[in-house]
Amino acid sequence: MKRLLLASAATALLAGAAGAEDVKLGLHLGFTGPLESMAPNIAAGAEAAAKEVSDSGKLMDGSTVTTSRSDTTCTDAAASVAAAERQIADGVKVLVGGQCSGETIATLERVAIPNGVMMISPSATSPALSTIEDQGLFFRAAPSDARQGEVMAELAKAQGIESVAITYTNNDYGKGLADSFQAAFEAAGGTVTTSAAHDDGKADYSAEVAALAAAGGDALAVVGYVDQGGSGVTQGALDTGAFEKFIFPDGMIGEALVSRFGTGIEGSIGINPAAEGDGRAKFEELAAAAGFDPSSPYSAEAYDAAALILLSMQAAKSSDPAAAKDKVMEVANAPGEQILPGELAKGLELLAAGTDIDYVGASSVELVEPGESAGSFRETTIKDGKLEVVGFH
Amino acid sequence: MDILNALVAFLNFVFIPAAAYGAQLALGALGVTLIYGILRFSNFAHGDTMAFGAAMTIFATWALQAIGVSIYPLPTALLALPFGIAATALLALGTDRVVYRYYRQKKSDPIILVMASVGVMFIMNGLTRVLIGVDEIRFDDGARFVIDVRSFREWTGLTEGLALRTTQLITLVVAVLVVWALFWFLNRTRSGKAMRAYSDNEDLALLSGIDPERVVRMTWIIAAALATIAGALYGLDKAFKPFNYFQILLPIFAAAIVGGLGSPIGAIAGGFIVAFSEVAITYPWKKVAEYLGFDTGSAMLQLMSTEYKFAVSFVILIVVLLFRPTGLFRGKAY
Numbered sequence: 001m002k003r004l005l006l007a008s009a010a011t012a013l014l015a016g017a018a019g020a021e022d023v024k025l026g027l028h029l030g031f032t033g034p035l036e037s038m039a040p041n042i043a044a045g046a047e048a049a050a051k052e053v054s055d056s057g058k059l060m061d062g063s064t065v066t067t068s069r070s071d072t073t074c075t076d077a078a079a080s081v082a083a084a085e086r087q088i089a090d091g092v093k094v095l096v097g098g099q100c101s102g103e104t105i106a107t108l109e110r111v112a113i114p115n116g117v118m119m120i121s122p123s124a125t126s127p128a129l130s131t132i133e134d135q136g137l138f139f140r141a142a143p144s145d146a147r148q149g150e151v152m153a154e155l156a157k158a159q160g161i162e163s164v165a166i167t168y169t170n171n172d173y174g175k176g177l178a179d180s181f182q183a184a185f186e187a188a189g190g191t192v193t194t195s196a197a198h199d200d201g202k203a204d205y206s207a208e209v210a211a212l213a214a215a216g217g218d219a220l221a222v223v224g225y226v227d228q229g230g231s232g233v234t235q236g237a238l239d240t241g242a243f244e245k246f247i248f249p250d251g252m253i254g255e256a257l258v259s260r261f262g263t264g265i266e267g268s269i270g271i272n273p274a275a276e277g278d279g280r281a282k283f284e285e286l287a288a289a290a291g292f293d294p295s296s297p298y299s300a301e302a303y304d305a306a307a308l309i310l311l312s313m314q315a316a317k318s319s320d321p322a323a324a325k326d327k328v329m330e331v332a333n334a335p336g337e338q339i340l341p342g343e344l345a346k347g348l349e350l351l352a353a354g355t356d357i358d359y360v361g362a363s364s365v366e367l368v369e370p371g372e373s374a375g376s377f378r379e380t381t382i383k384d385g386k387l388e389v390v391g392f393h
Numbered sequence: 394m395d396i397l398n399a400l401v402a403f404l405n406f407v408f409i410p411a412a413a414y415g416a417q418l419a420l421g422a423l424g425v426t427l428i429y430g431i432l433r434f435s436n437f438a439h440g441d442t443m444a445f446g447a448a449m450t451i452f453a454t455w456a457l458q459a460i461g462v463s464i465y466p467l468p469t470a471l472l473a474l475p476f477g478i479a480a481t482a483l484l485a486l487g488t489d490r491v492v493y494r495y496y497r498q499k500k501s502d503p504i505i506l507v508m509a510s511v512g513v514m515f516i517m518n519g520l521t522r523v524l525i526g527v528d529e530i531r532f533d534d535g536a537r538f539v540i541d542v543r544s545f546r547e548w549t550g551l552t553e554g555l556a557l558r559t560t561q562l563i564t565l566v567v568a569v570l571v572v573w574a575l576f577w578f579l580n581r582t583r584s585g586k587a588m589r590a591y592s593d594n595e596d597l598a599l600l601s602g603i604d605p606e607r608v609v610r611m612t613w614i615i616a617a618a619l620a621t622i623a624g625a626l627y628g629l630d631k632a633f634k635p636f637n638y639f640q641i642l643l644p645i646f647a648a649a650i651v652g653g654l655g656s657p658i659g660a661i662a663g664g665f666i667v668a669f670s671e672v673a674i675t676y677p678w679k680k681v682a683e684y685l686g687f688d689t690g691s692a693m694l695q696l697m698s699t700e701y702k703f704a705v706s707f708v709i710l711i712v713v714l715l716f717r718p719t720g721l722f723r724g725k726a727y
Contacts, residue, residue, distance in 0.1 A: 032527075170700065194677075194693070196698060196699055196700070197699075197700050198699070199700070201636055201637060201640055202637075202640060203414075203627075203631075203637055203640050203641040203644060204410075204414045204631070204668075204671075206406075206410030206411060206414060206671075206672050207671050207672045207675045207676065207699050207702045208699045209406070209410075210406035210407060210410070210672060210675075210676045210677075211675060211676060211677050211695065211698075211699050213406055213680075214406070214676065214677035214678070214679055214680045214693070214695075215677060215679075215693065216680070227529070232631070236410075239538075239556050239558060240405055240406060240410075240542070240554075240556050241405075241541075241542025241543070241546075241554040241556055242406075260531075
């Protein structure tokens with residue numbers, strides 16, 4: 001009897017590993033909250049990759065991919081954890097998410113690690129996530145803010161900005177990026193006149209603007225969210241004439257920024273993780289066909305996050321995150337044949353044949369230890385009330 | 394010249410923003426204090442009544458804009474205010490009929506009414522979001538500035554600029570008019586006197602033939618009008634976002650309590666005290682001091698960092714409650 005049980009259990013296991021199945025991919029993003037205007041395009045990016053893989057029929061002997069969305073709220077860690085637990089209860093073993101750093105840390109520590117779930121975040125950028133104990137389950141298609149801060153400092157210096165005031169949103173993302181920018185800018189010989197936090201969703205930002213104005217500087221770096229206090233402080237600074245030039249990192253870049261301030265922020269610097277190259281162009285075509293905005297921050301990274309998850313499963317020949325997690329770096333980096341967006345079927349075939357691939361994807365993915373993007377950044381400027389791409393760094 | 398620069402910097406960054414914010418808080422606190430004085434409970438739904446009133450005003454503004462009505466350079470929303478007030482007054486009267494009247498007739502403790510108002514707050518909260526959505530809405534279509542920084546600099550030749558937004562000026566002017574009208578109503582008209590009598594002593598007012606239900610209805614209508622005006626002005630000046638009205642409830646209550654709950658003059662004073670202390674205590678005085686000829690070195694002359702601005706209102710609140718529990722202007726305590 002015992003032998004029979006063992007044998008049937010072993011058969012079940014084997015069948016599970018080899019046969020076609022339905023892979024459940026959770027999209028755990030901030031559909032409500034301070035970055036709610038970005039989330040739909042991020043989700044669309046991941047869904048496009050999932051659909052491409054599923055339709056190809058080449059994933060693990062014809063497995064399909066089903067996506068399900070859940071809301072992280074971006075700011076409420078408890079809500080994010082509860083939503084992620086619901087996904088796990090529904091049978092999800094891999095997540096594209098979270099969107100914001102604080103919420104991502106909470107979900108990783110309290111849901112993903114205890115349940116052995118793999119997470120690839122398209123947009124969580126806090127330096128704290130580089131050093132977290134993740135048991136190899138966490139990756140991100142976005143670079144750490146430690147790098148973004150350096151790029152911000154370089155660009156500011158290149159434009160002849162010698163002194164800046166910094167205002168940052170009072171959370172892991174804001175503090176992390178503000179600190180790394182300050183360190184890099186001071187190391188390059190610049191002066192930071194003040195670095196002060198602002199809270200999101202407050203009634204009035206006069207006090208913050210007054211303090212920043214008194215400190216002064218050639219430019220104001222707004223390390224905040226475009227749907228929240230970041231815009232409030234920018235508005236105040238423009239109205240009182242305290243600053244005319246601004247430095248906007250990724251949380252502020254988006255249509256909402258130019259539609260709100262238009263020519264008022266003419267000549268300001270915008271920086272967000274994004275890449276140029278063949279992958280980018282391919283991704284733009286693909287997005288146009290799927291009907292979403294490819295220039296929206298992190299939608300390319302979300303496409304890559306979903307693609308990396310599915311390709312690593314193919315490489316491991318198993319949808320079990322415990323096996324797939326060890327293949328992510330291998331799939332993402334050289335050596336191997338380069339895979340661009342829209343070529344996921346080819347990637348799956350090559351992996352099935354045992355050939356190594358180098359996934360380039362929409363954002364020129366190059367993962368460095370401990371599993372995060374090396375980072376390519378797009379510099380934009382605001383000209384005639386529109387975001388204009390200057391170059392890539 | 395340098396004294397002028399110091400004055401302009403002070404006006405631009407401290408006085409004008411704090412005065413406009415203070416007026417917004419004062420109008421909100423007046424509504425809270427009126428309900429406390431006459432209906433004898435702290436109405437936590439006031440912030441969301443403001444949001445609802447502002448939302449209704451926005452709908453009326455859109456309707457007016459659609460038929461091409463404009464009072465440029467003033468924002469169309471000012472014309473839409475009466476519609477917003479009417480809709481909000483109906484909601485307030487309806488809420489009173491369905492919720493508060495029952496507890497009033499049972500002569501429930503004030504704390505029960507307060508808890509009921511928390512429930513009403515959540516329902517109004519949802520109602521506003523269902524009707525107009527959660528997104529930020531900007532409905533200020535008038536001229537943006539009365540004085541803007543660039544032309545002020547060119548005109549005066551000073552290094553410091555001065556900005557006065559149209560909405561800030563409107564907020565201050567409307568606040569003064571509303572306060573004057575409210576005091577005239579309370580002190581000079583029969584209905585106003587009836588309300589004050591009811592507030593002072595309910596039983597005695599009943600004996601002298603004052604209809605309590607009429608007083609209650611009038612209180613709700615006035616409170617709804619104050620909430621709508623405060624909500625719409627705040628939305629005009631900043632931007633309408635339902636969530637922000639929930640946040641503003643805290644400073645409004647601080648203002649009402651500092652001034653003395655139940656005292657209209659206290660509510661106004663409280664609004665300005667809270668607003669000015671939030672801005673002035675966290676303002677780095679370095680620039681102003683340097684214009685006045687003091688060498689400050691590298692010191693910012695900032696008493697507290699801006700993260701603590703809410704703490705400022707609460708410290709004032711605690712000090713007032715400790716040393717003068719009924720508020721600066723001797724409010725009521727039930």
